Amino acid sequence: MMERAKAESHPVPSGNMLTVLVSLCVVFLLFTAFLGAVKRGELFTEQNLLYVALILYGAATVLYLGFGVTGIHRYVQAASLATWLGFLTNTLAVGHRWYIAGHPPFSSIYEMLLSFVWTLAALTIFVERRYHVQVIGTVTMPIATLSVILIQLLPSEVRPLVPALQSTWLHIHVSLAMLAYAACAVSFALAMMFLIQDRLRTETFLAATSAFLLSVYIGIATRFDPSGGLRLIAWDAQGKQEIFFAEKTRLMVVVPELGWFFFLVLAAVLVPLVLYFWATMNRIGSALTWANRAFFVGALLQVVALIAFILRVREGVYPSSQVEGLFATNLSASPFILAGLVGGVFASMLYLLLLWRRSDLERMLPSADTLDVLTYKTIGIGFPLLTLMIAAGAYWANRTWGSYWSWDPKETWALITWLVYAGYLHMRITRGWRGRRAAYFAIIGFAVVLFTFFGVTYLLRGLHAYA
Amino acid sequence: MASQHRSIPRRIWKTLSSVATGITLLILTVIASAAGTFILQRPLTDPEQMLKAYSPATLRWLDAGQLTDVFHSWWFVSLLALLCLNIVFASLERFPTVWRYFSRPYRRPDAHFLTGLPLHVEIPVRSTRSGVEAAERAFRRLGMKPQHVGSGEEFSLYAERHRFARLAAYVVHLSLLLILGGGIVDAIWGYRGYMALTLDDKSNAIDLRDGTKKTLPFTVRCDGAGQENYADGSPRRWWSRLAVLEDGREVKRKEIEVNEPLVYRGLRFFQSGYGSTGQVGSIRLLAVSKKDPANSHELVLHPGENVSLDGDTEVRLAAFVPDLVINGNQIESRSDQPNNPAIQLAIRSKAAGDTRLWLFANFQAFAHSNSSPYDFKYKDLAMGYFTGLQVSYEPGQWAVWAGCILMGIGLMMAFYFVHIRYWAVPVNDGRGRLVLWVGAAASKNREQFEERFRRLVREIEQELKANTAAERRVKAAALVGA
Structure with missing residues (x-):
């Protein structure tokens, strides 16, 4: 199948080549995966769904990268389609997980990554539809693909929840965190694109x-x-x-x-x-x-x-x-x-x-001004989410440990993230910071987010140790 | 130069209310907080661990700068206080202007405003009346309710939306003050402590974080506690049945679990732990009468409790070793788990006198003694459990939650609502033409807003065209009629 695709597409180096090649790859991989699943007798398991999502996200990544390099519009249409389909299977996987575990999938690093990828795909589709920044997928879809690969390596069995984690407020807290962090990631990508367009x-x-x-x-x-x-x-x-x-x-x-x-x-x-x-x-x-x-x-x-x-x-x-x-x-x-x-x-x-x-x-990229405004707008989405995330976390901690704020490292770093973005907003609104300085601020903000997400868990273990 | 001539209080005011000061304080807070997560903090870390991590000289310096308890140090608290002051002063400095926007909407533009507004167009019209009416229809078509400004024939139009968005920053800052205020109230008047209760035990004392004890004006009794496990043995749920006693009278009762506390008089009791006390809770025995072997009955022994077997004989628990091991000639317990329980009974009989005898659950479950009127057979036992309760009093938390909700509202207002204003004023332009001046202003998102304004202008122009067409028809009809 692959050979035929190559033979067919080789003589015509047009914009169709990559699309056809990738579609045939997807069909081939899905077909083999389907055969394997039938052989094992289990069709709609979370593993299979995630594998399908991985194939589709991978295809979207290749197409988006192709679009980023060549700027052929057809690629982005195909990439969008692949992202949509991948998002649908990803949704099914999340739903399946939720159904099996009996709680929303936020309790382990595996489940959080699963939800993160879902949010990232959703945001990519949203930004592409709403703001017509088609190149966003060139940055976000590789992240999604790598995350799905990472998910495959992590222990995936449903673990029972320790008593402290059995709370609706925790789920609200973590979903808000995922949404906020995804928004920060998108603002980071936009700020980087701005710097490219700003001739850095x-x-x-x-x-x-x-x-x-x-x-x-x-x-x-x-x-x-x-x-x-x-x-x-x-x-x-x-x-x-x-x-x-x-x-x-x-x-x-x-x-x-x-x-x-x-x-x-x-x-x-x-x-x-x-x-x-x-x-x-x-x-x-x-x-x-x-x-x-x-x-x-x-x-x-x-x-x-x-x-x-x-x-x-x-x-x-x-x-x-x-x-x-x-x-x-x-x-x-x-x-x-x-x-x-x-x-x-x-x-x-x-x-x-x-x-x-x-x-x-x-x-290929939108103009610097558009990217500058978009960076601000994504932070305008991310910052309220960050605020609500901290509030929901405080409320949950209050119900579980009897204290809404105990200055543990994760809390403190969430606060630092919030303060950095608050600084960004003040500089932008009252001081009229635009362009490069604002972009640097957005990048620093995301670096702090990364530290809060990875660094604190890795280097400074506190009450959030099980997250 | 002028700034140097200002009075000192004015200059202090200016400094304290400036955004630059606010940002500086924000950065300092960030640095201090980060330091507090990298340096080991006192109340959470054991003193030995601190000594292991830092050399004595370093530790002395850290302690001197209160860097080992950053978040409770005077300088961190002063930093937060300065930040609050900055928010208050900055708000006071800017609020009057914004309040004017809010309380007295600018409805009737003057000549200066008409020329100065960046976003405006002039559309030629035939008459004042028809122009304004066309604009009104266009306004309504776009979902706005225009107000008539001025009276009689000479009126203009004013429409606005989301005026409250002007106040967003103040709502957010007020909410921040509420949250910090609640936090301060709790830091001063609130406390957190711990209370451990065994079954049927009651207490009115809690161990505070700083090692002191606090006596409550009421008593809490534990009527039961337990743990439920998942199939793999990890805990799924802890629960305790608590009762609150005031002057010996039961006033409240609740089964608490993790995430579901008991609240009484502002104090909250959280399920925070559950475990074995190492003491036995109850032992079930079979007592067989020597005189009448058929007359055997089961009894349950609790520590410190006498159980009478008949009118003549009583039995009580004299000693209990949960995990017996003989070390030389010493009896010791290897652990708190009942792996090898040894039970000593004290039997008091009026006829036979006092006797003590041992029961070993694992290898000698039947105890017989000549001097006792009964023989005893071990059945089973239940260990004593304690429930660990986290107690907290946070009178300021309601301000914190109110602040959180208010901040959510404020941020919504700030990011998703724009105060937009439209004016339509019939004026004579410089060359004696009658025009409809249409202008608009938005508090933010100006680029997107321009597009909306263009749409409004197009709508008005269409209305005017339709008007003229209708007038022509009327005129034509009149001509035909004549």
Whole structure:
């Protein structure tokens, strides 16, 4: 089937080629998936539905990226259709999950990602319909696809809820959080697009992307073991949970060699940043060319690192430095490292797209003014949601712990996020901040959101530990 | 230069009410809060853990700067207070202008306004009357209710929508003050504590966070507590049946569970824990009379309680070891779980005197003693459980919730409602032509609003065209008739 598609489309390099190719891929994958499902005798399970959604989102990603690069309008129509269909199956998967679990799907990182993807797809469709920013899918759909892949790796069984989590208010709180964070993500994407349209120099994007990658790999390097390995949380495959060595202390296993390798990648992502500073300080243009080359090498190494990480962590038993014996680990035990690696690869890809196809992107994107107003409007949606999210969370905490505010890290960081966006709104409304400064503010806001979502859970565990 | 000549109070006022000050305070609050999440905080972290994490010198510095309890430090509280002051002053500074917009809508534009408004057009009309009437129909067609401004023949039109949106920022800021006010009330007068009750136990004392005890004006009694599990053994639900006693009289009764507290006199009692006390709750035994073996009966022993078997004999629990282990010649309990329970009974009989005997549930469930008129057989036992109650008193919380609701409303007003105003005024333009001046203003979203204004203008022009056509028809009819 695939071969026929290639044979057919090869002689005519028109706008139809990618669409036909992708549709045939989708049909082929769906057909094999269908055969597999029939063989196993279970058709409408959440796994199957998610797999279908993954295929459709993947197709939408390819088409949106094709649109982002070439600007052929037909692609975006096909991408929209794929997003719609993916959204429908995703809705079914969420509904199925809700029905099986008996509570809305917000209680574990798996369920939250499921809901996040759903919200992201919904927002993409909304922004595309309402504001005609068709290129939004070029940014959001890859995130959705990667999230669905991440979902497939996480433990998916329905876990019973501990008593504190059995509350409608919690569901309201988490759904508002997902909506607010998705709105912040969209505003971030729009602010980035604004910076492209505002003729921000490509090398500035290089520096920013490298800085982000550096922070990811420095974060991972904190798990470096002196023996050259990488310390990861041990995973109990039977109980599908982390292993505790003592109360509140997780058992860590050391995966050999991985630590050195990640150090190498850390050095590789550091090189372009150093070259960038060297180039800007001494005004040497050729150093920038070398920085971009080094970035490309770094991106390749990141992909290798991701693959190595997945292969090493997926199977096998490793020694621990705390106790004798060999223990297993699992990708589920290190969701944040995985998310960091995947996010790094994704950011690198986006930068390379910008590096190689900037003029096409500029042609495709809406004007800078439109993007500026849209960024503000998405924050205008996100900020009230953020407020209501904090209020609902406070109300739930009050009903569960008897206190609406206890300054635990997650709460405090939610407040910080709120304050940053409040600062943005004040600067914009009273000081008339427009353009680049506002865009930077929106980007900082999203960085804080990311820290609240990932960083706090990972680095500063508080009352929200089970979320 | 002029600013330097202003009086000092005026300058302080200006500084305190400026947006720049507000943003600076906001940034400082963000930095302080972030510091409070990175540095280990005192009441939550054990002192030993603090010593492990920081060197004594560092810890001394952190403590001196109250950085180990940021959120309760005087400087953080002052920061929040300054922020409040800034909100109040900034609002006071700007409110009068906005209130004028709100309380006295600008209905009749003057000549200066007519030329200065960015968004306006002039449409030639035949007569004042027909022009205004056409505009009125167009206004109504677009769903607006225009007001007639002026009297008699010389009137103009004014229409507006969502005037209240002008007040949005003040509603939001007021709500913020309400929330912070509620928080301050709770920080000063509120308290949180803990009360552990075993079955049938009652208490009026709670252990506060700071280690002191507080006596309540009423008593709480636990009439039952339990845990329900999922199939995999993890807890699904904890519950306690509580009763409130005032002067010995029961005044309230409720079964509480997690997320479902008991509220009495503003105090709320939350289910926060459930566990074994390590003590036995009740033991079921079979007592067999030696004189009459057929006459055996079951009895339930509670700690500290005498059970009379007949008129002559009483039995009570003398000792209980939940998980017996012999260590040398010492009797010890390995854990609080009843894995290997040992029970010592004290039997008091008028005829036979006092006796004590041991029962071991796992390996000697039948106890026989020559000096006791009864033999005892162990049946089963239930451990004593305690229910952990979180107690909190937060008189300011209602201000907080009111503030939250108000903030939701305020943000809706701020983001989704725009105060729009339309005017239609018949005027003579400079060249002696009679025109209908149509102008509009919006408080925000000006780009989108321009599109709406154009639509209104098109509607008015269409109405005027229809008018002229109708007039022509009337004139033609009149001519034919003549």
